Amino acid sequence: MKKEVARFAITHTQFVDENGNMNEDFPQDVPSSDILTQWYKTMVLTRVFDGKAINLQRTGKMGTYASSEGQEAVGVGLASAMQEGDVLVPTYREHVAQMMRADSPESAMTKILLFWGGDERGNMREGIGKDDFPACVPIGTQTCHAVGVASAFKIRKEKRAVVCTVGDGGTSKGDFYESLNCAGAWQLPVVFVIVNNGFAISLSRDKQTNSLTLAQKGIAAGIHFCQQVDGNDVVAVYEAVRVALQRARAGQGPSVIEALTYRLSDHTTADDAKRYRSSEEVKVARKKDPLLRSRALLERLGHWDASLEEELQKQSHASVESAVKSYFDIIENHPQTASDMFVFLHEHIPESLVQQQGRALSEKKGGIGGH
C-alpha cells in the first residue's frame, strides 16, 4: 500500500525584471523610492570599490582579493532587511553588507582592504555590526557559528535574529547541512541566505549538486520557509529576508533563501575564470547585472538620470579613495608588530609565549624564499 506522506514545493520570486520593470505583485508598501535610490548608490559604491581593490592587488599593494562584482544586490537586500541587534555571519564575499553595517562605508572598506592586505585588524567589526562575525575563509564553517549565535538568542529569549550567508559551493559542506538540521530541530532564529553565484571557483553550480534548486536543501532539515529569489533583484532579496527575519524574531523558526546571481569577476585575483567558462556565458550574465536593473528601475520611476549617475560615480570614487588612503596610512604608519602575533592569543599572555614574543621582537623581519 503506497501513500503520500510528505509534499513540498519551492517557489521563485522576482519583483523587478531584467529590464527594470516592476512585476505586477511588486510590494506596494515596502521600498520607497528614496530607499531604492540609496540601495542603488550602495551597489555602485561597492562596484567602484571592487574595481579599486583588484587594482591594488594587481599593483602589489594588497594580497589576493575576492570581488563581489555582480552580487551586490544580495548583500544590499539582506543587510537592509536586518535590524539593530541582528547579527551577520558572512562568507568572505559580503563586502556590501559589511559596509552597510559599519560606522561608515569608508571605515568598512578600509577594513576589507586590511583583511585582504594581510592585517588582522581588518576583522574588527564595528557599529551595528559589532557582534557580526568576520569574513570566514573555511567554506561552510560559519553556518555552525550562526546556529550558536541564534541559539544564544533563543536561550536568553532575546528578539534578535541571525543572517548567515553561504555560497553555492558551501552548500556541499557537511557543516552547512548539520547547521540547517539543528536550526530546524530547535526552531532557531536564523536565516540562511545561499548566495548562488553559479561557481565554486571553477566548479559550476550544476556539477556541485544534482538538486534542482539550492533552496530545497532546507527540506532535508524540515525547514518550512525555503525559497528561491532572483538575487539580482534587490527588492526580491530584501523582501524575502525581511519576511524570514520577521518569522525568526517571532519564534517561527529558520529559513533558507537561495539568491540566484552570477559571479561576474574571477573567483579571486588569483584565479583565471577563462580557463573554465566562456566569455559568451559571462556576456549573457552581464545583461542581468543588478546595477543595470536597479538603475533602469529608478530611471523608469523618474528618479535617476545621467547627471545624477555622474555625480554618484564621482562621490563613489572619492569615498573609495578616502578608504584606500586610510588603508595605506594604517599599514605604513601604524603597522602591526611581531608582538601582535602573541598578545591576542589569550586574554592573558602565558609566560612561555612571553619568551617567544621577546625572541620575535628581537629579530628583524627575516629573509624567506618563495615569492
Add this chain to the structure above:
Amino acid sequence: MKKEVARFAITHTQFVDENGNMNEDFPQDVPSSDILTQWYKTMVLTRVFDGKAINLQRTGKMGTYASSEGQEAVGVGLASAMQEGDVLVPTYREHVAQMMRADSPESAMTKILLFWGGDERGNMREGIGKDDFPACVPIGTQTCHAVGVASAFKIRKEKRAVVCTVGDGGTSKGDFYESLNCAGAWQLPVVFVIVNNGFAISLSRDKQTNSLTLAQKGIAAGIHFCQQVDGNDVVAVYEAVRVALQRARAGQGPSVIEALTYRLSDHTTADDAKRYRSSEEVKVARKKDPLLRSRALLERLGHWDASLEEELQKQSHASVESAVKSYFDIIENHPQTASDMFVFLHEHIPESLVQQQGRALSEKKGGIGGH
C-alpha cells in the same frame, strides 16, 4: 512574481500490515512462500542470536553489544535484494545482513561475537560479502566509503551496486549529506537505507531533526528515488531495495530508502533505555514486531504452525550455540598476540615498529586499572 520551480513528494509503502495481512497491492510475482519462510527463519535465528549475545555480555564473556532486536526485517529485506558482486557498507547493527552474506550464518555469528568480544578478526568479511565493509563505529562515516566504492564501480563500468545503511541519528552527520550530495551529482550506483529505529541512544527521532520523513533528506541531494517503507514489513523493504538496486545497476542513479522500525532493545548493553523512554511506548512497538508479522503472514498462507515454530527455535538455538562454541574456541585456543597489533598496520612492517613489536612481545599482559 512568484512561480513554483520545484515540487517533491515522499511516499510510504507497506505490503504486509501489522496483523500479517497482505495489502491489495502486494507484489504478486516477487517473494515465493519458500522465500517468505526462509526470511522468517533468518529473522528468528537473528533474534535468538541477539538474546545469546546479550547474555554473553551480561556474564562477562563478551564486551558491549548492540542488539538488532526489532530491526530484523530491514536487514533481511535489503540483503535479499542484493546480488553477488554488490557491496554492503553497514553500520554496527546489521547483523542479519552480515549473516546472509557470509559463508554461513554460523560463521558470521562467530565473527560478530569476535568483533564485540574485542578481537579484530571479527572484521574479516567472507563469502559473497568479502568486499563488504566491516561494522562502522563512527556514526555516518561509512556513507563516504559507500560513495567511493560506488564510484569505483562507475569508473570501471561494472554493473555492481552498493547498499549503505545508516541510522536515524546518522542522518544528522555532515558525512551523510556530503555522501548523498555527491552520489546525486555523479549519479552513482548506491542505495542508502536509513534504518530509522526511532532513537540515537537516548535522542528520539523527532528531536534529531524537524524533517517530516528521513527519506526527504535525499531531496537536498537531488536524488530522485526517495521513499519511506514500513521497515517491519520485510516485503516492503525487499521490494524497495530491489527496485533501487535495479535502477543503480542500470545507471539511473542513487536512492534513499527510509525504513521505519523500532529499536526494541537498549541501545547497547551499556545503555539503560528506561532512563529515556516509557515501557508503554515499547509495549506498543512490540505489537509491530516484524517477527510476529512475518509469522502471522506465513500462518495465514498456511505455511507455518506451532510445531514448525518449535523446530525452528530448536534449530536456531543449535546454530547459535555452534557459533558461540567457535567464538570460545578462537579466543581461548587461538587468541591474537601482542604481535598482531603491529603486523597489519602496513603491508610491510617498518623497522621502528619491529623494535616495538619486540618490546611488546617480551612483556606479559600488564596490570592497568579501571575495570
Add this chain to the structure above:
Amino acid sequence: MVDALNMALAYEMRVNKHVVVLGEDIGVNGGVFRVTDGLLKKFGRERVLDTPLSETLIVGMSIGMASQGLRPVAEIQFSGFVYPGFDQIVNHASRLRNRTRGVLTCPMVVRMPSGGGIHAPEHHSESVEAFFTHVPGLRVVIPSSPKRAYGLLLASIRDPDPVIFLEPTRLYRLGKEVVEDTGEALPLDRCFVLREGKDVTLVSWGASIHETLLATDALLKEGVSAEVIDVATLKYLDEATILQSVKKTGRLVVIHEAPEMSGFGAEIMARVLERGLYFLLSPPRRIAGFNCVMPLYRLEEHYIPSVERIVAEVRELLAAS
C-alpha cells in the same frame, strides 16, 4: 571522578547563568558516563541541550554561543569522535580572539572521555591530547583524580579562552576520594608533584598516573625513590616544575598512553633536552602506547603502559646510569 565533574558543572551553572552544557545524550540520559546526570532537572532545557548527532556542529555552535557571552561546556561522547569537530577547534575556536584582535572571544570548554582500559569497542579508547597541544590558542587539561578533576574543570570553565578538557574514562569510577563542593578552582598551567623522590622523575598525566603511582610503590620496595609529577595542564606546560625535579634526580621517564611518536612525551623530552641537558645522568625514556592503532579490547592491556612495564623500564634506566 564522575561525581566530582558533575559537582563542578552544577556548581558553575549555579553561580554563572551564562554556563550552558550541550552534547549528545547529556540531557535526560545524563551522558553515557553520567557526568551530566541531573543537570537537566536542575537547570532546564534551555541550559542543558541535547544536540543532534553532529560533532562538527557541537563545536561550531559552541563558538557562536561563546561569541555572544555564553560559556558553553560541550561534551564529545568519546574522544575518538572529536575529529569531525577538529576543524572548528583548530580553525575557529582557537583563533576567534586572535582573528578579531579581541573583539569576539571564545570562552568554551570541550570535554571528552579519553583513553582505554574499559573494554570498550573501537574508537572508544583513544588518547588524543597530543593533537591539541600543537594548536596555538588552546589550553589542554587532563585531570587524574577527583579533586583535581573538580578544581581543574572549574578553572577551565572560568578561563576566558577555549580549553580542551580530557577525562580519563579509566578513572571515572576509580578511587573514592571525597571532594568538597567549595567552588575553588585549581590553577591551570601548573603541574602537581604527587610524590617526592630523588632517584628518578616520572612525568605522566591522565589515567597513566594510576599505573605510575602503583609502579612507584613497587619501586619503593626495591629502594628506588621516584618523584611523580602529574602534568595535568599540558598546554601551557609548567616546564619549571619538571626541570626542577630532573635537576634533582638526573633521570627522567615520561609515561603516557597515546602512541609514542609525536606524543606529548616528545615535547617534554625536547624541553628537557633544550633546557636541562646538563642535569641528566642517563638517557631519558618514554614509556608510551606503541606506534600502532589502539587495539580492540582483548589486546589493550598489551598496548597501554602497564605497572610492570613502567617498573621494568625504570629499572633498566637506573641500571644504565
Add this chain to the structure above:
Amino acid sequence: MVDALNMALAYEMRVNKHVVVLGEDIGVNGGVFRVTDGLLKKFGRERVLDTPLSETLIVGMSIGMASQGLRPVAEIQFSGFVYPGFDQIVNHASRLRNRTRGVLTCPMVVRMPSGGGIHAPEHHSESVEAFFTHVPGLRVVIPSSPKRAYGLLLASIRDPDPVIFLEPTRLYRLGKEVVEDTGEALPLDRCFVLREGKDVTLVSWGASIHETLLATDALLKEGVSAEVIDVATLKYLDEATILQSVKKTGRLVVIHEAPEMSGFGAEIMARVLERGLYFLLSPPRRIAGFNCVMPLYRLEEHYIPSVERIVAEVRELLAAS
C-alpha cells in the same frame, strides 16, 4: 616543483590504470596551483574527478575507492582545509588494513599544499605535518626539491598504504632543477643528506630546507661547517641518519615552520635524547614557528624561521659549547 609533481602524476596514471586523481578544481582548472594541469585532457573525466566542495567526502570516498583496488590520489586545496577530512584519515584510512586484518586495504595518497610565505589569506599557509605523524598507520612525506618531489610522489602512490603528501607552496615555483621523467621512485623512510659538515647538524624538511641551505651558505662564510639533513619522510623517521650525523657533529638544530610546541621537531629531539644523548656537546635547539596562530601575511616573515634567525641561533648554539 609543480612541473615535477605534474609529471609524476601523469607518469603513474599512464602506467597504472588504477590511479585516479580527485579533488576540488583539479579538472578543467588544473588545480589552483596547476599541479594537475592537463591530466583531465590526457586521462579523461573518469580518472580526473572534480568533486563537490566536501573535504570529508574527498577523503572518505578515496577510502572506498582504495578498498576496491583503485589508487586514489586526493588533493586537498590547502592544508588548512584538511581538517574536515581528519576524521576519515585518522579513524579509517590509517586503520582499514589493520581493522580488517588485511582483508581490505587502503592504498591512497592525500596531497596538499603546505606552509606559508606566499602572501595568501588566512588558512592558506598552515603547516600541519605534526598532526599526521602522531597517527599510527600513516606515512607522512614532504619533498623539498623538484627531483625529490617527483621521486617521492611516485613512491607514495605506489605504497600499498595511505600516505599524506605535503607540498611546500613556497617551493612550487622556486628552483629550476631539471627533472627527468624516468618513473623512478625514491625510497620512503629515508632522510637525504644535502650538505656534509662537521660542526653542527641542521635537520629540516619542506620549505624550511630553503632557508636552512641559505643559512648554511652564510655560516660557511663564517667558517662554520653545517651538515644539512632533509628528513623528507617524517613518518617513518630514518633516525639512523640523523643520529649518525649528530654523533659526528655533536650539535643539533631542528628547523621547521609549524608551531614549536608538539611540532615534529619535538619527536626528533626526543629520539636524539633517547639514543644519542652522549653524542651531544651542547643543548640542541628547535628553530620553529612560534606558538601562535600563523599570522596574516604582513607578519608572516616574523613567524617563519628566517635565514637570519637560523644563522643567529646556530651562532648562539656554537658559542654555548
